[in-house]
Amino acid sequence: MVKRFGEFAAVDDVTFDVPTGSFFSILGPSGCGKTTLLRMIAGFDEPTSGTIEIRGQNMLGVPPNKRPVNLVFQHLALFPMMDVAENIAFGLKRRGIAASEARKRVDTMLERVGLPGYGEKRIEQLSGGQKQRVAIARCLVLEPSVLLLDEPLGALDLKLREQMKVELKKLQAKVGTTFIYITHDQSEALVMSDRVAVMNKGRFEQVGTPQELYGAPSTPFVAKFVGENNTWKAAVTKSDSGGVELKTDEGYSFIAKANADCREGSRMDLFLRPEAMRIEPRDRAGLNVFDVTVKSILFDGANSRLLTTTREDHELLVTLPQNRRFDHIVPGDEISVGWHPDSGICFEAEE
Amino acid sequence: MKRIVVFALLAMFVLAGTARAETLKILTWKGYAPQKLIDAFEKETGIDVEVTFSNNEEMIAKLRATRGAGFDLAQPSQDRISSVQEKYNLYQPLDYSRIDSALFIPSMLEAVKKNTKVSGKSFAVPFCWGTSGLIVNSDKAPGADSFKALIDSKYKGRVSYRLKRPTLIAMGFALGYNPFDLYDDPKAYKAMLDKIADTLIEAKPIVKNYWANGDSLLESMRSEEVFVAMAWDAGGWKLHADNKAIDFKAPKEGALGWIDTFTIPSKAENVDAAYKWINFIMKPENAGYFSSQEKYATASKGALKYTDKEVAANFDRSFPQETIDNINWYPPVPANLERMEGMVLDKIKAAQ
Amino acid sequence: MQRSRLVFWIFCAPVLCWLFLLIVLPHLDLLRMSFRGENDYGDMVWTFRNYKTFFTEPIYWLTFVRTALYAVITTFITFLLAMPVSFYIAKLARARIQGALVILLLLPFWVSELVRIYGWMILLRESGVLNFFMLKLGIVDTPIEMLYNDATMIMGLVYTSMLFMVVPLVSVMESLDDSLIEAAHDLGAGQFTIWRTIILPHCKPGITSGSIVVFMLTLGNYLTPNLMGGKNSLWFTEQIYNQFIASFNWNQGSAFGFLLLLLSSFIIWLGLRLTRQKLDEVAS
Structure with missing residues (x-):
């Protein structure tokens, strides 16, 4: 699929396939073209070239109101002039479903999203999370082949967002509808999705399960965008089938797994996740070990980390497991960290 | 605060100053006060002339609304004066001694005097007819x-x-x-x-x-x-x-x-100027100029001499003697x- | 504090004086006058006769009914025309064109109503511009008189009222979230349903305030019906004018004036009731 606005290609030659009944996310920074992609699937925009098929049916030229696809808008777009039940029944009414039947389906749907008896409420009486559920119910009641969600959690506060992530996932599992979810928040995408596409500058960088994206990013962009990473700049000193030997600009020698063909002497970017670094490893065999100084402790419960620097002032984040073993560490301490060659990922350096 | 008061007082003085210049306010029909005659009158007397165009009904309504104030001279038709005067007292009796009666065609002056008489006093002199x-x-x-x-x-x-x-x-x-x-x-x-x-x-x-x-x-x-x-x-x-x-x-x-007239509203502020205007415009050369412009005949004696030939020819063509005799005067x-x-x-x- | 209140009164005093002297006082005088009338002996007495006359003389109340009916029709046509225009200005036009379009709507109001109507008359009269071109193009053989009928009059009234409907509509439409329209479309609604279920309900306050203004302006218009409507179009305002000016019957005229005020307020109240709205909602 390609979508151009004048010279600018908002969606540049993207091809993908979403299995029926799965939760598919498109993850990318704002302006990457993901909304345009979604709007093309919904039918608000037509692709410049390429085609969209839903359940084997070509969707080109089919207007949004005729597509078996529904969209949950970023700001939900609930109709303020109607109450909750009328909002949910809106699509049913358009299909000419009898009022009594519609009523029944609305009630069932309200129950399913956990809002039984809310039909008479006005939209402005609902909380953010309730609105969210009404917006989803309004689409699901139509039993679409695909439900599109355009960053619907963006407006919620953190706690609610965490909660809704789980709920959405559960809901999707319950109804079995195909969800296509776009977001710029990697945690939303990773938590909920069966598969995630990482999008950048109108192109898909990588499509895969959350685990694949996290564990084996196939491009530097994915490595940087999905999860956190420490970066080293290095040159290849030795390369064979098992791995590469690198010398970082600071002078450390590491052994790492090669993701691209690395000729000797070529420049590399080495990515290293905070949790890949073990503090004071007991078994140092086969690990890349070096010393760092603790600058500060970034305490965040299960997600706590240490901010450290090497002697050359290279900043590194190191996961601090909350198993009481490292409670003695205070800022200023010198500690050694080590990582396994398999957890370091390197790409050819970007210009 | 003080400055505001001073400013307000100043503004009032300025306004009062402009109002002091003598003006004559005429309520009349369109064309009855040609600009050339107004200019000549202003030059001769130093009085500014303000003209408001109207018709019989609106003239009466306007004067009734102010109970005869706001204008120094009005020009209603002669048949619309006496009943209005009886009911609403809009005009003041004319002082005929201040009008140069030699300027008027005597029969018309008498007819208008007679038709506008209310309790023994007359209220108008004729201006033009048609x-x-x-x-x-x-x-x-x-x-x-x-x-x-x-x-x-x-x-x-x-x-x-x-x-x-x-x-x-x-x-x-x-x-x-x-x-x-x-x-x-x-x-x-x-x-x-x-x-x-x-x-x-x-x-x-x-x-x-x-x-x-x-x-x-x-x-x-x-x-x-x-x-x-x-x-x-x-x-x-x-x-x-x-x-x-x-x-x-x-x-x-x-x-x-019909005959349109001059009347002076009961609360006219500048009666002197009103009389001056009447005597001015009824002069044969001025009345003749008006006739040439607007094609109406006036009650001014001898104005025909100063009227364009073409205009005079209109009367001859449209009003032979028997037609004039046949006119139904209001x-x-x-x-x-x-x-x-x-x-x-x-x-x-x-x-x- | 003391000082600011003094300043407040100094600035307000002219406005209050203005309101009182030019609006309240004359109305009170008119109200008094409307209850006065001559008895059989020609003396002025208090009476309800002026009001009774309105209801007993068919020509008067029929004229009012006719005027009100035409005002309603005009309001409705204005609304029908203003709706797409406003939608275009508020939603479809680009920002730069938007301003230009509003100015364009405003332009006719830079000349007086009289001039505007004479403009129409020059255009539409038998020997007018439109007939000239139609003759030239061979569309008609003989010139047609397009003036002096109800259709032309309504067109003139609609033309005069357009702006007062478009402005409130544009402002409510600008507050309409585009995604609501897209959401409705996405949920299966066609163009017509979107207008009926989303756009119109959203614009209701704007429609109501625009309609009230247009209705009142049309009902109170004098020049357009008189000049463009011609011989068959006695408008109620003209009747008031005639009572004051032609018949010298100020008492009757005042009574008509107050009846116009009361009856038009009643019609608006009725309209608000029928559409289940409150005036303060519309005003906000």
Whole structure:
């Protein structure tokens, strides 16, 4: 699929396939073209070239109101002039479903999203999370082949967002509808999705399960965008089938797994996740070990980390497991960290 | 704070200063105070002249609203003075000693004095006179010589008249009444009005529109959208200058003659200037200039000498002696007649 | 504090004086006058006769009914025309064109109503511009008189009222979230349903305030019906004018004036009731 606005290609030659009944996310920074992609699937925009098929049916030229696809808008777009039940029944009414039947389906749907008896409420009486559920119910009641969600959690506060992530996932599992979810928040995408596409500058960088994206990013962009990473700049000193030997600009020698063909002497970017670094490893065999100084402790419960620097002032984040073993560490301490060659990922350096 | 007060006081002084210059406020018809004469008057006397254009009904309404204040001189028709004066006391009696009576045609001056007399005092002097009759495009409507032409289906869609009292009077004559004789007999007058209303309602498909603005009527006649209209003689003569086929025609029932006057409102502020204006404009050369411009004859003795030949020729052409003798001059309108007529006029306009 | 209040009164005083002297006082005087009338002996007495006349003389109340009816029709046509225009200005036009379009709507109001109507008359009259071109192009054989009928009059009234409907509509439409329209479209609604279920309900306050203004302006118009409507179009305001000016019956005229005020307020109240709205909602 390609979508151009004048010279600018908002969606540049993207091809993908979403299995029926799965939760598919498109993850990318704002302006990457993901909304345009979604709007093309919904039918608000037509692709410049390429085609969209839903359940084997070509969707080109089919207007949004005729597509078996529904969209949950970023700001939900609930109709303020109607109450909750009328909002949910809106699509049913358009299909000419009898009022009594519609009523029944609305009630069932309200129950399913956990809002039984809310039909008479006005939209402005609902909380953010309730609105969210009404917006989803309004689409699901139509039993679409695909439900599109355009960053619907963006407006919620953190706690609610965490909660809704789980709920959405559960809901999707319950109804079995195909969800296509776009977001710029990697945690939303990773938590909920069966598969995630990482999008950048109108192109898909990588499509895969959350685990694949996290564990084996196939491009530097994915490595940087999905999860956190420490970066080293290095040159290849030795390369064979098992791995590469690198010398970082600071002078450390590491052994790492090669993701691209690395000729000797070529420049590399080495990515290293905070949790890949073990503090004071007991078994140092086969690990890349070096010393760092603790600058500060970034305490965040299960997600706590240490901010450290090497002697050359290279900043590194190191996961601090909350198993009481490292409670003695205070800022200023010198500690050694080590990582396994398999957890370091390197790409050819970007210009 | 102090500054505001000072400023306000200053502003008041300035305003008072401008108001001090002597002005003469005239309430009159369009064209009755030509700019050239105003300039000459201002030069001669140093008095500024402010002119407000109006018509009989609005003149009375305006003066009634202020109970005779706001203007120094008004120019209603002579038949619309005495009843209004009796009821609302809008004017002050004229001091005829301050008017140069030698300037006037004596018979007209006397007639106006007589017609505007209320409890022994007279309220007006004549200024100019004219008639209402027909303006006919003789190429298109050669036979139109009676007010009946206005309701003649021969001229369907080519007729125009005002929906005002002169039309009712004209229709009265056309239907064989003498409305002026019925002025003192409200019942008979009402019966005549009803008959006229029926006639005019029936004739609605014939009339193109009821004109309200003299200039736009003349435009419709000039563009030959309208062939027969009831209007003032001067209008017909203006058109005649451009198109010889169009001319004023006194209908055989007799043209309706009116005299417009000078009156001084009861609360006039600058009475002296009002008298000065009367004596100024009635001078033969000034009155003659007015006649040449507006085509109306004045009550000024000897003004004809100063009137353009062409304009003078209009009178000869349209008013041979027997036509003049046939003119029905408006007598003073008794009170409450207008109310009766107003109702009839509304009825005609509302009818579908 | 003291000082600011003094300043407040100094600035307000002219406005209050203005309101009182030019609006309240004359109305009170008119109200008094409307209850005065001559008895059989020609003396002025207190009476309800002026009001009674309105209801007993068919010509008066019929004229009012006709006027009100035409005002309603005009309001409705204005609304029908203003709706797409406003939608275009508020939603479809680009920002730069938007301003230009509003100015364009405003432009006719830079000349007086009288001039505007004469403009129409020059255009539409038998020997007018439109007929000239139609004759030239061979569309008609003989010129047609397009003035002096109800259709032309309503067109003139609609033309005069357009702006007062478009401005409130544009402002409510600008507050309409585009995604609501897209959401409705996405949920299966066609163009017509979107207008009926989303756009119209959203614009209701704007429609109501625009309609009230247009209705009142049309009902109170004098020049357009008189000049463009011609011989068959007695408008109620003209009747008031005639009572004051032609019949010298100020008492009757005042009574008509107050009846116009009361009856038009009643019609608006009725309209609000029928559409289940409150005036303060509309005003906000």
